[in-house]
Amino acid sequence: MxxxxxxxxxxxxxxxxxxxxxxxxxxxxxxxxxxxxxxxxxxxxxxxxxxxxxxxxxxxxxxxxxxxxxxxxxxxxxxxxxxxxxxxxxxxSLESLLKCEHKYWSRCVQREVVPQYIPGFTAFDPFDEAALGQIGAAGLSFPFFVKPIKSSGSRLGFRIETPEDFALAIDRLKAEIGSIAEPFNSVLDQANLPPEIAAIDGHYCMAEEIIGGWQCTLEGYVHDGEVVVYGVVDSIRYPGVLSFFHYLYPSALPQRVQQQMIDATRLVMTRTGFDQSAFNVEFFWDELQDRIWLLEINTRISQSHCDLFEKVDGLSHQQVTVDLALGQRPRLPHREGAYAVAAKFFYRVFFHDATVERVPSAQTLAQLEQDYPGTVISLQVEEGQRLSSLPEQDSYSFALAYIWMGGDDYQTLLRRYQQLAARLTFAFGDIDS
Structure with missing residues (x-):
């Protein structure tokens, strides 16, 4: 053959x-x-x-x-x-993909089948002077969250507490949204869109009711119309901020909550018409109210989770993408890896900006990977670089390094990371905090 x-x-x-x-x-x-x-x-x-x-x-x-x-x-x-x-x-199809990736269209589809899991939302034009009033007229009050209609990572996402916060966010959006909007519009031009969706192009933004809780991501695929979820990964944030601390696999969520999310995912992905491809869906579980919220849908596997699946299940879930593209049912093993749990950690600084003056040496990184078997460290910065030049950062911090680790249990994994992180040394100048 x-x-x-x-x-x-x-x-x-x-x-x-x-x-x-x-x-x-x-x-x-x-x-x-x-x-x-x-x-x-x-x-x-x-x-x-x-x-x-x-x-x-x-x-x-x-x-x-x-x-x-x-x-x-x-x-x-x-x-x-x-x-x-x-x-x-x-x-x-392009249209089924856009029902997931166009944030406004996706929310409209989600609301059709799982309205109980969808926050209040509206689209708005950041270049419209009356935008804040239109958001209020749609039933949203402070605080709320804003992001582009086609977001990329956490970029240009803001929690809005006051009119002053909104004004600052609008200034950033006006200055930077074009880098997302113009290429996204070139894709929208090739799709058959309903008129009400075509009117909401890439320059628009979303305002949404604040949702939160225990965040997780369901990795799945659709094969010949069958929606399959094969793994749940927790997304743990740094205390008190929106920046991610680490991703953890497998999830520690109660099984009944995971099943509720899986059921919602099947309904939504079936309604979009998405097929023959991988996806992931992000959720929150509000533990106090015992309520789940659907955050967003991504139309691919998460690269950040590849090493986690390899460590715990024995293979990267890239297996899913390749198998589907070749027309066969995915062949992903389950719990056949070397570790019971695995995480991707984000080593961050919370500056407005700074210049990187020193990073850990290659020898230091090699020694750390040797001292903590199974660990992979990927530096994201280099000496002389301004942090503001880093692509795909959230609005509150900068990720200096990604660190993948495995362990026998979660507490041991955290302890090993903290020991490793203490040995990573960076230095900065021209700090704007």
Whole structure:
């Protein structure tokens, strides 16, 4: 049997290594389309140019193209249905994907089937001087949360407590939303949208009732119309702020709560028409009220969770993406990994800005990985860099390093991380706190 050719948008070395460890990888050949730095290390996305480049690469290939996949959020996720349709490979439709990724359209769909889990929301134009009044007229009062209609990570998301907070957020949104809105609009132009959705383009924002609690992510897929959830990952924040401290797998949520979220996910994903692709859905559980809230849907696996599944289940859940793209039911093992629990930690500083003057040496990082077997440390900064130049950061902090670790139990895992973190040394100048 000849090797099957799988093209990966933005394929980098780390992902390539993981892909080669998947079941069936000996029968696959992975090829890169679009350089990883074009989708990882920038906030400027020329989607028409990237689609043209990818199309030319695929046209020149001259052999069968069996699958086109990717693991990134915007812009990769939104390009995949377009490329797959053009080259006849498996993917969900662009419209079904946008019912998940267009925040306003997604909320409208969610409200149709699980209204009890959806906060109050409205769309608004940040360039409209009357926006705050329109938000109030929609029934939202302080505090509320605002974010772009197509968000990317936690970027440009703000908790609004006062009119002054809103004014500051609007200034940021006006200055920066174009880098998301313009490429997203180039995708919307290729979709068949209902008129009421077409009117809410990429320059719009969402205002939503504040929701919170124990946050988690359900990783799943749809295969021939069947919605399957195969793992739940907790998202733990630093105390008192919106920034993530770590992701934890498996979830420590009560099973009945997880099942309630799974049932809601099946209803929503079925209504969107999403199929033949992986997804994840983020939820909150308000423990005091014993109530769940649906936060958002992402139309891909989480790259941040790949190492967690590998440590606990024995394989990265990239297996799901590849299997689906090749038209077969995913073959993901369960609890066959080396660890009972695993986490991705975010080593952060809470500055407004600063210049990085010193980072841990390669020797230090290698020693830490040796002292804590199974640990992977990925620095996100380099000497001389301004923190404000980092892409995909939240509005309150900067992630200096990502650290993946496994353990026999959660408390042991936390203790090992704290010991490791104490040995990471950074230095900063020109600090704006």
């Amino acid at each position: 000849s090797a099957r050719n799988i093209f990966v948008v933005g394929l980098n070395d780390d992902n390539h290594e993981r892909l080669l460890r998947l079941k069936g990888a000996e029968e696959w050949r992975f090829h890169r389309i679009i350089a990883p730095e074009a989708v990882y290390d920038t906030e400027e996305f020329d989607i028409p140019a990237m689609l043209e480049e990818a199309g030319q690469t695929l046209d020149r290939f001259g052999r069968p193209i069996d699958a086109i996949i990717g693991y990134m959020d915007f812009p990769v996720s939104t390009m995949l249905p377009i490329l797959c349709k053009r080259f006849g490979t498996r993917s969900t």
